[in-house]
Amino acid sequence: MRSKIVAGNWKMNKNLEETTALLNELAGKLPDTSAEVIVAPTFVNLAEAVKTLGGSKVQVAAQNMHFEESGAFTGEIAPGMLRNIGVNTVILGHSERRAYFGETDDLLKKKVDTALAQGMRIIFCFGEELEDRKAGKHFELVESQLKNALFHLPASAWKHIVLAYEPVWAIGTGETASPEQAQEMHAFIRKTLESSYGSEIAQGVTILYGGSVKPGNASEIFSKPDVDGGLIGGASLKADDFIGIINGI
Ligand SMILES: O=C(CO)COP(=O)(O)O
Numbered sequence: 001m002r003s004k005i006v007a008g009n010w011k012m013n014k015n016l017e018e019t020t021a022l023l024n025e026l027a028g029k030l031p032d033t034s035a036e037v038i039v040a041p042t043f044v045n046l047a048e049a050v051k052t053l054g055g056s057k058v059q060v061a062a063q064n065m066h067f068e069e070s071g072a073f074t075g076e077i078a079p080g081m082l083r084n085i086g087v088n089t090v091i092l093g094h095s096e097r098r099a100y101f102g103e104t105d106d107l108l109k110k111k112v113d114t115a116l117a118q119g120m121r122i123i124f125c126f127g128e129e130l131e132d133r134k135a136g137k138h139f140e141l142v143e144s145q146l147k148n149a150l151f152h153l154p155a156s157a158w159k160h161i162v163l164a165y166e167p168v169w170a171i172g173t174g175e176t177a178s179p180e181q182a183q184e185m186h187a188f189i190r191k192t193l194e195s196s197y198g199s200e201i202a203q204g205v206t207i208l209y210g211g212s213v214k215p216g217n218a219s220e221i222f223s224k225p226d227v228d229g230g231l232i233g234g235a236s237l238k239a240d241d242f243i244g245i246i247n248g249i
Helices: 016-029 043-052 079-084 095-100 105-117 130-134 138-150 155-160 179-197 199-204 215-222 239-246
Strands: 005-009 036-040 058-062 089-092 121-126 161-165 207-210 229-232
Touching (some): 005 239, 016 239, 043 058, 121 138, 155 179, 155 199, 161 179, 179 207, 179 215, 215 229
Parallel strands (some): 005 229, 036 058, 058 089, 089 121, 121 161, 207 229
């Protein structure tokens, strides 16, 4: 059985005090759930987040990392540094990194390889822009994003990878993919995985949906058979909203 996950990507939000306050509230109110719950605060607050959550079921992830393990890369963070403070999961390939920081499939492939070499779990994001969908190219685009960054991996790597389908047109816009659109794409992703890696791996990979998930729409999206949870932006910044979403799984 693949695991269900609800992850909060806090992006560039919450200072130190706000981070500890939100984490304490979240840990205190966390419902009993079989799903994994993950939060990704900013780099500067990761170490404190790990300390604050010690003993809680909530796990901490990073939002990014560099593809080298050390060296002259001013302003960058190495995966080993994350492991060293107890962060074992990293989000890679978010559409904001691709759009604003020039991250390409080739660069992401390098980050994926380094993260795995360092024993990290990856939440790998991808998804089409509105023009791709309007032009009917969304399946083709998603397939190429996956194949270019991930399909060089051996079968054994997939137990360390979570996929997060985030259609760019649904991120922060209040417009979600309909549950049917999410299911259609997730089923396509699983089929694409199956054709290269076989059904056991395809059935075992957790595929999250991200893009304007809220307490009011989470349970309908999560009820779809190939949707195994969500990667949540804005609604993960308020404990009650995030918990409402966790309750939807
Ligand atoms: O980008 C997202 C999560 O990584 C989704 O953001 P929103 O939930 O704010 O649309």
